[in-house]
Amino acid sequence: MPIQLTDMIQLSPNRQAFPYVKQLMERPEQLKVEIQKIGQSTVIDCGINVPGGWQAGVLFANICLGGLAEVTMHWADFGGIRWPAVEVITDHPVRACMASQYAGWFVKKDKYSAMGSGPARAVVQSEELFEKLGYKDSSDLAILCLEGRKLPTEEAVKWIVEKCRCPAENLYILIAPTASTAGSVQIAARSVETGLHKLMELRYDLGLIESGWGIAPVPPVAENDLGALGRTNDAILYGTTVHYVLDDEDEHLQSLIDKVPSSSSRDYGVLFQKLFERYGNFYDIDPLLFSPAQVWLSNKRSGRSYRSGEIRPDLLTQSFRLEL
Helix, strand or coil, X not given: CCCCCCCCHHHCHHHHHHHHHHHHHHCHHHHCCEEEEXXXXXXXXXXXXXXXXXXXXXXXXXXXXXXXXXXXXEEEEECCEEEEEEEEEECCHHHHHHHHHCCCEEEEECCEEEEEECCCHHHHCCCCHHHHHCCCCCCCCEEEEEECCCCCCHHHHHHHHHHHCCCHHHEEEEEEXXXXXXXXXXXHCCHHHHHHHHHHHCCCCHHHEXXXXXXXXXCCCCCCHHHHHHHHHHHHHHHCXXXXXXXXXXXXXXXXXXXXXXXXXXXXXXXXXXXXXXXXXXXXXXXXXXXXXXXXXXXXXXXXXXXXXXXXXXXXXXXXXXXC
């Protein structure tokens, strides 16, 4: 049964995210980004031909979340390691994370390809996920976030405009490579989303979740995108804690909690790059691995909270190549 997210214009992820896009456009030098036009659409480079940075990464993450979350950076403790962290708080977890932030749209046109996330997905509706959510954003403004090493071609931008069914000048595209500062921040900011996706895989009713709060270490930028793919996944799998407020039966949560963290997977305990090299295919890795390291479920119906999983500083130290 669809979750039925009501389409209220004031909660449109594309409309809510636009003020953050404007911040990038108004302060490109300060935020180390570059603004350009491809066709009639605006493309914001956050780390390909420019350095980008942590501040750009925070704005990128806010945009990915459709402006429906609060994203901040600070120092935190991860099992005895003090390290920069990105924290995400949202009272609209399904709309912000699943209908916007989730990287569910593989953008491909001719020889150009990149992984797409962000508010535009809720307009395009190309994924089966939106049938489950029962939600569509009818905004005529579309904002797409890409993870990739190359700027989109003019043909690719034109194709995206057609998919978004909006005026070309109303399309805004952000892009950052995995191996970039902004890329590290925006991927680490997927803590709450990763837990929600795991719960959905476990066939849990996401409509029972009222809010989400997550914290993850921000990986140091790796020497290449493969290394960055490993580090960003390790940050989630072995360094992230998420907390959800739900309205459910205690018995249901008790039977669920140990299935949610990454430790429930057969592939748990191995650095992600090694797993990727072992299988040779991203989709052969156990899908149950893609989960936060530690999960809290707080039941507002009973006042009880349940926890499972743990932070693994040993694996974070290896992945991040920390000299302690």
